[in-house]
Amino acid sequence: MSSVPSGDRFAAFRHVAYTYFFFARFLTAFATQVVSVSVGWQMYDHTGNPIYLGLIGLVQFLPSLLLILVTGTVADRYNRRMVAAICIFVGTICTAALLFLTVSGTFAPLPVFVILAVFGIERAFMTPATQSLAPNLIPPEDLSNAVTWNSMSWDAAAILGPVAGGLLYGIGPSISYTVAVLFFAAGSLLTFLIPKPQQRVAHESRSLNEILAGFRFIWSEKVVLGAVSLDLFAVLLGGAVALMPVYARDILTLGPWGLGLLRAAPSFGAIAMGLFLATYPIRHHAGIYMFSGVAIFGVGTLIFGVSHTPWLSIAALTLMGASDLISVYVRETLITLWTPDHVRGRVNAVNMVFVGASNELGEFRAGTMARYFGAVPAVVIGGLGTLAVAIIWAGGFPQLRRIDSLNAPDRGGEPQVA
Numbered sequence: 001m002s003s004v005p006s007g008d009r010f011a012a013f014r015h016v017a018y019t020y021f022f023f024a025r026f027l028t029a030f031a032t033q034v035v036s037v038s039v040g041w042q043m044y045d046h047t048g049n050p051i052y053l054g055l056i057g058l059v060q061f062l063p064s065l066l067l068i069l070v071t072g073t074v075a076d077r078y079n080r081r082m083v084a085a086i087c088i089f090v091g092t093i094c095t096a097a098l099l100f101l102t103v104s105g106t107f108a109p110l111p112v113f114v115i116l117a118v119f120g121i122e123r124a125f126m127t128p129a130t131q132s133l134a135p136n137l138i139p140p141e142d143l144s145n146a147v148t149w150n151s152m153s154w155d156a157a158a159i160l161g162p163v164a165g166g167l168l169y170g171i172g173p174s175i176s177y178t179v180a181v182l183f184f185a186a187g188s189l190l191t192f193l194i195p196k197p198q199q200r201v202a203h204e205s206r207s208l209n210e211i212l213a214g215f216r217f218i219w220s221e222k223v224v225l226g227a228v229s230l231d232l233f234a235v236l237l238g239g240a241v242a243l244m245p246v247y248a249r250d251i252l253t254l255g256p257w258g259l260g261l262l263r264a265a266p267s268f269g270a271i272a273m274g275l276f277l278a279t280y281p282i283r284h285h286a287g288i289y290m291f292s293g294v295a296i297f298g299v300g301t302l303i304f305g306v307s308h309t310p311w312l313s314i315a316a317l318t319l320m321g322a323s324d325l326i327s328v329y330v331r332e333t334l335i336t337l338w339t340p341d342h343v344r345g346r347v348n349a350v351n352m353v354f355v356g357a358s359n360e361l362g363e364f365r366a367g368t369m370a371r372y373f374g375a376v377p378a379v380v381i382g383g384l385g386t387l388a389v390a391i392i393w394a395g396g397f398p399q400l401r402r403i404d405s406l407n408a409p410d411r412g413g414e415p416q417v418a
Contacts, residue, residue, distance in 0.1 A: 009278050012146040017137040017195050024190035025130065026153040028088050031183035033161025035095055037263055038169050038176040039116070041256055042107060044245040050375070052109060053242045054367020059113045061364075063120035064127075072346030075128040084133060085191035087126030092184035094119045099177035128346070135336055137194070144281060147332045151325055152274035155267040162267075166260020217339065217347050224339075226397030227290070227331040228351050230389065234294045234327075235362050237385030240301060242363030246375045252310050265314045266321030273322040277329055286330050287403035291394045293326030298386030305379030334403075 012018050043052050064071070074083060097115050101107045138146055168176035218225050241263070248259035282289055300320035307313040339347045362382075369378035394401050 009145075011142040012138055012149050015138045015142070018134065018146060020190050020194045021134060021137055022149060022153050024088070024187045024194070025150065026157050026187075027183045027190065028091070028187035029154045029157035030161045030164075031091070031095065031180040031187065033157055033263070034165035034168065034176050034180040034183070035098065037162045037165030037256075037260055038173055038180075039098065039112065040242075040245050041166075041169055041259055042102070042173055043109065043112065044249070046107060047109065049371070050243065050246050050367050051371040052367075053245060054364040054370075055109075055113065056116060057242055057363030057367075059116045060120035060123065063117060064124040067121065067124045068350065071124045072128045072350065074125060075132050076343065076346055079196070080129040080133040080136065081191060081194050081196060083129040084126050085188050087122045087129070088184060088188035088191055090122040091119065091126075092181055092188060094122065095177055095180045095184055099174060099181060102173045102177060131336075131351075133194075143336050144333050145278065147336055148274055148278045148281070148329060151328050151332070152271050152278070155270040155274060155321070155325070157267075159264045159267040159271060162260040162263030163257075164260070166256045166258070166263075169260075170256045215350055217343055218350055222397065223400050223403060224335055224347075226393060226400035227334055230290070230294060230393045230397075230400075231327060231331055233389045233393075234297065234386045235324075236365065237362070237382045237389060240304060240366055240379045240382060242367045243370055243375045243379060246370060247313065251308060251375065252313060254310065258310070261314065262317060265317035266324065269318035269321030269323075270325040270328075271321075273325040274329075277325070282326075282330065284404050286405065287401045290327050290330040290403075291390050291401060293323040293330075294390040294393075295387055296320075296323035297327070298383050298390060301383030301386055302380060305376055305383055330403075 013022070039056060040053055043056060044050070094115050098112070101111055101115075134146055134150060135143060164179070165176050168179055218228065244262045245259055248254045248256075248262055252258065252262075254262070297320050300316045300323060303316035304313050304320070307316060335347065335351055366378050366382060369381065
């Protein structure tokens with residue numbers, strides 16, 4: 001039976017376990033943003049080479065790709081709450097290591113990349129476990145509301161984290177890393193405190209067939225395949241986050257605080273859109289909204305790329321965040337509601353690689369192009385590519401374009417289309 005979303009804006013928070021989950025997610029995301037801003041600025045100051053900014057993303061993404069056949073299976077076979085809590089604790093140790101390099105004056109690309117690779121391994125296991133945990137904490141009718149709040153917890157952290165990271169880094173990089181260590185530790189503790197949820201554990205034999213279950217599900221569900229691949233190629237081409245230190249220092253002539261503001265701007269737009277969607281959820285024409293969001297994201301990327309005016313750049317980034325949230329809302333709701341619980345970890349592991357590829361490889365693409373062609377051409381070409389992807393996917397996945405409702409389908413049934 002389809003589960004109709006409730007109209008309660010705070011429906012997900014009626015469940016205590018989800019409340020713990022939400023704040024753990026926020027604290028962890030906040031710490032991640034502080035580390036991201038601090039490492040990016042410190043690396044660019046240390047090397048002056050934008051290609052290192054792209055490598056920061058690539059080093060963190062590769063573990064997700066290399067371990068994809070393991071991470072989702074772990075999330076389906078073992079206690080997702082414990083897996084997530086342990087991973088966040090590992091993130092605490094990695095941040096403490098960055099703090100040590102900074103305090104001791106030994107900050108250098110090689111040891112930093114080693115630490116970031118461990119960060120990437122931690123994230124590779126944490127993400128499918130965390131994304132699969134939320135549906136175990138609340139009933140199906142509140143899942144779309146939880147997806148919205150999940151996105152907003154990240155976006156709220158992405159507003160406060162970069163600004164705080166920039167301000168704290170301006171005081172001293174050791175201060176920013178210390179705050180991140182404390183927030184990671186608190187996030188790990190809150191995750192441990194989540195009451196043990198009900199979880200359908202995968203009992204298939206440990207075979208290649210079991211490991212590939214996530215791939216099979218996504219390939220068989222063309223709507224999900226279209227949604228995750230749309231995000232992959234759109235953000236792969238349009239990602240400009242890696243070049244924000246270049247824009248902040250060389251193009252817009254802003255300092256570390258300005259970099260934090262640039263990093264926060266997309267989340268200002270995203271959280272505003274998230275609050276709107278929490279009150280007025282998408283009930284019809286979800287596929288059209290998704291493609292429109294991707295197209296607007298491309299337009300915002302173009303504006304940001306050519307702008308030399310701080311307020312216009314911030315406005316463009318805000319527009320990008322708002323439009324991206326629409327795509328995230330539709331995609332994550334589709335995946336969450338239509339995936340059986342016993343394969344949810346493996347499906348989310350595959351989805352994580354798609355999302356990670358779009359973000360981390362997108363940053364590597366931008367950094368590499370900026371190294372050889374300049375930052376502005378790298379961003380502009382990416383914006384044009386995102387617009388092209390929205391048009392091509394709208395024609396190539398007509399079933400996704402015609403998706404109407406985001407209600408949970410009857411298992412084995414077809415999605416509701418307009």
